[in-house]
Amino acid sequence: MNNRRLWMLPALFLLLAATNLVLPSARIAASQLPYDTYYKDGFGQLVRTQAAYVPASVIGQDALLSPDAAALQGGEAKARALNQPKDLFVDERDHIYIADTGNNRIVHLDANGSLVQVLTVAESPLKKPSGVFVDKQGDIYIADTGNNRVVRLDADGKLLKVFGRPESSYLPASFKYDPINLVVDKRGFLYVTTLGAYQGLVQLDPEGKFIGFFGPNKVAFSVFDAFKRFVYTREMYQRELKKLPGAIANATIDRDGFVYTVTKEIETDQIKKLNIAGLDQLAGKSDFAALQANRSYGEVLHWQRDMSPQLNDVTVDASGNITVVDSIWNTVSQYDLNGNLLFFWSSDVITATSKTGVVKTPAAIAGNSKGELLVLDGTNNLIQVLRLSAFGKLVHDANALTQEGRYEESEPLWNEVRRQNAQYTPAIIGLAKAAYKQEDFERAQQLFYEAGVTGGYSESFWQNRLEWFQRNFGLLMNIVIAASLAFIIGRKLKPRLQAGARLRLPAIGPQSFTGRLSHLLVLVKHPIDGFYAIRYEGKASLASSLVILTGAVASFGYMEASTSFVFNPKVQIGVDLIPITVQFLGIWLGWVISNYLISSLLRGEGRFRDVFYSSSYALFPIILIGIPVTLLSKAMTLNELSIYNFLKLAIAIWIALLFVWMVQGIHNYTFIEAVFIIALSLLALTIIVILIFILIALSNELVNFINSLYQEVIIR
Template identity: 55%
Template sequence: MRPHPARRILLTVLAVLLAAVLVQPGRTSAYTPYNTNYKDAYGQLIWTQSAYNPGGALGRDLFIPDPKKPGALVYSPLKGPQDVFIDGKDQIYIADTGNNRIVHLDPDGKFVRMLEVKESPLKGPQGLFVDRNGDIYVADTGNKRVVRLDAEGKLIREFARPESKFLPASFKYDPVKLVVDKRGFLYITSLGGYQGLLQLDPGGRFQGFFGSNKTPFSLIDAFKRFVYTREMYQREISKLPGSIASSSMDHDGLIYTVSKEVETGQIKKLNIAGLDMLTQKTEFSDEKIALTYGETPFREWGEDTPVQLNDLTVDRDGNMTAIDTKKRVVSQYDGSGSLLFFWWADAEVSAEKLGVIQSPTAIASSSKNDLYILDGENNLLQKFELSEFGRLVHQANRLTQDGRYAESEVLWAEVYRLNAFYTPAILGLAKAAYGRGDYERAQTLFKAAGQGQGYSDSFWQNRLLWFQQRFGLLMNVLLFGGLAFYALNRLTKNASRRRPQATGPAGGTRLPGQLRHAFYILKHPLDGFAALRYENKGSFLSAFILFVLALASYCVMEGGISFLYNPDVLLDLGLGTAIVQFLVIWLGWIIANYLISAIYRGEGRFRDVVYGSAYALFPFVLIGVPLTLLSQVMTLNEGAVYRFFYFGLFVWVGLLLFWKVQSLQNYSVGETSLNVSLSVFTMCVCGMLLFITFGLTKELYDFFYSVFQEVTVR
């Protein structure tokens, strides 16, 4: 019986689909099993199109000549590979650590040869480097040496631990990575070496350490240095600099390092003197700071998870790509250290899925800027091809890095069209607008990108143009205003002389006079606060009005400050939080200060403490609002002026509170200092008790709720 035609068609389709599944393609589809993201200036996670697409897995089906059967091939997979290097001709070299060999693949991933150095066998090689002449340098970790092979794989020289009186006896020579410059000088990364890269000349002589990290130092360390003996302090492990995990070299000969156990500067771009070039200030950048590298997808791991970068590569455009073994995150930065992309995949989903790396151990880049990431657990090399979006970003960013803003604008505009939330595109357009003199557009774009320095520079240019266009009008207004003020002063001079002079506190007992009394307190704080109690210069209504005005002024300061001095205002004004903080601190101060004063022979009543604490907040009204409005027309160059008045405002309020206690409680300066200190301490203790109480209350609520749920279900 012949099968039905429809059944034959169905069987044919199933066979084709089964064949498509069984035969693994060399290239992947547009789908990527990982998320590509960017973090903006506020730390927000921004989704982007994939910068790289999975391009295949290499080294999986590795067949080498069978030494027992000439002419035959035997399956010999990678085993715990630890390093990969791609030379200028895109030839791929893999340090096959578990098999004690170097595997050479062509650009297509096909097996070329295997290097074992039979005259002096390798033992657990973990790093390699190929120079421009084709010589191969291998970090033979198990043998504690570095070997140099010629292009044919023959041994030329061994670099054992150098003999030098300048090399510390405690230094452990365990080479794991290395780079070689044009002169033939070796820069060796030793396992756990915190001194920096070990520098050897072509003859193997010790030349010093290069690019070491700085030793961390904090207030606790200062205390330990003061208390500990020299021997105890020297044994402190935390006093050692972070160790360098790996190194790389770009096509200009600059050396890059990636370090562990450091909080900043995990990636360094070293000049000839061994100084980090990534901390230098560049155009439109903020102050010189040590950048932080290694991104964390906090939605899964939490932002406080430590970064464990273990390798990096530098492509032809100068972009740096680093891998994090612990979190399996790939982070890419441009030549100045600014983030471009980062991506990660959940390796628990499928360890064999193309594009998912179980344990990234090394990374390299080809002449096409494709990435090759070594998976030490799955024993294969995965290729990631630059996508069209990634290539567009690289081209535009390269032009921007070279200062060719006009040429980059078209490319950045296309990137912006594809992803309007991608900050580098906004920054690129802002720099292009600034370069052609369109400062208003540049100011808008810099603000959208959260770039304070660029916004400040653009605003300074706009402000300068505004003054230049209206200089004559402003001078005329100032001139006539000055003449009018002088004439008015002359007309009222005689009347003011005949007016009786006030000898006491200004104002009366009515509300307007009570409000004016706040100005008198600013000039004569001790007498002014005393008048609140003994002369009834204050009332509940006047204190309430001043408190509300101070609270409103504080909210204006928090929500109306310029973006330059508080970039977070663009995300969330946080007025609710500001109001709660203000109320809690003010009420806590009143209660704590009254209790301490009542115990410590104070003479002030509770209402005196309330009234005085409200009047002491008047500088918020007098300075806070004008300063906030003034911040809108200031640049970062005037930041010192803003900070002087801002912090001076809080100091003034603090002094008024101090004088309030001294005057109302009839204390001396010493007694007032003790009272204020105890009041602040009481506030802290009460805050801690409230925190514990609320925490226990929540736990108790959860307990009773769980019991209720259990009873209800049963």
């Protein structure tokens, strides 16, 4: 036995030595990637992940400069390299078609990047072609931008049909038909992206007849636009510049016939997945839809937020994963078929030299059957090929199973993903869905909370609540019966108890601290009289007002920090109460000052202390309803969202009415006058806030100026 162990020692040493030789090289290769890969959850928290794609190769330039390339181009003396290419398409054979815009041609490469043919359409030469598409029959469609047309070629480059500007009464004379990209569906219908066409994609039938505009963007409508609509005359509107929606920049189509569009000039919903009716299928489908009412695509790092991403192209793989490129930050972002972010990465492009994996100007992106991404670099005139990494493939496989509803099969894959990166939220969501499918609702609820997914958390909590009610139904019924008996007995004994209480308890003086707090009961029943009593009968004091104000502030903070995760997802990452409290007190104090100033100018009878006291008392609904609603929210799900919203709305309406009645009571105004004074007070409050911001800004400038003078003196 000892001899056998001694014999194994050399083999063990050899294995360790080999491991030490291999692992450092793997670590070096991973550390030398020209970009970092990230994930961003619904709260905007950034997580660094393993690379989803790694550089594989660079293709395009060598094939076009080879002797074979010259021969294929009709025996030209020299083969031309790509010149400002604009588009890229990969067909079902993984053959690559490049819209070589600067050379007025289409370049056809095989799956290995070797040149197959160069298409120039000799009988009707191309002029600055910007887009290319190949259908299942092998016919080649080209967006011939310089000639304002679309041409259709057969697989050998023979001209079959020319689609010029469609003739239709629905197209205005001012419409410019400059095709820059196109896709073709299974029926042979064309969806043409035209330069600056905010109306949407131009939809043509196989014969070139105009069908209509497809998938247009909507015009953003702001509060200022609503104000202009309310106050502007027709003449003023005619002098205004027209507000137009963003123009679609590019489009692609998947195997199921969904058309995907990307738009540059908008800040939300830059990606759309359109069905045959032109309806977006991504809206509201994200796991974080509750956190992101206005979904934004095209990810940026925190330091890049000074400029919005400008998505330039989109591609969709066989699993429905959507990948887009950003022409501003050179960022590649990938989403699943429901618009959930999977990865995004970007590289440093400061150097002018080309480097494997680094794209200086991403002009287009496409994918092949091997799961690789091909990114066309419009500056370096080549194609960067990115290969799916082991981690990226693991995520893709697990996510594909989850999207297909095969949650149990996805669980071991997601466990491995989470083992490799515990902070990668899609893995937590996948495990939560698997636990829910297996009816392990407690674990599902915990995982959905950890991931920040309110919908899944609510469904899991509903199941747990149902099980709890079923287990404790007998106890609950006994409590209800006991409470009912206690209520009946209490009503029978109420007269005797009240009489005994009057004999034993001392009377509460109306001017005592307790009496002034109990004045809240008068405000509930007779609010105008109650505020009138505060002004003329001294029913409030500084101490009672501060107690109520403190209670309101504390209750408001409790509502913000303790409302159920279902209705307030921010509690998952923690709520900072200091700025919330400062804002609450600042707005309240600003209201007190502005209302006192305005009412003093317009024959108001209330003193400053009356406004101060009454404004504190008017906040008591936050205490009276806010705390119970917050506690109740912990037992509610999204199915009771309307009830929760109604209770919160009731608080807001009650407080608003109390402030109106307060202005009536302490200033002796009519209802209409009170509403007018409140409007002026809010305007004054807005002006005060603006002046404070200006003062702070000027103060900062003054401090910086003094500091610069001091530094100048010190240096000299």
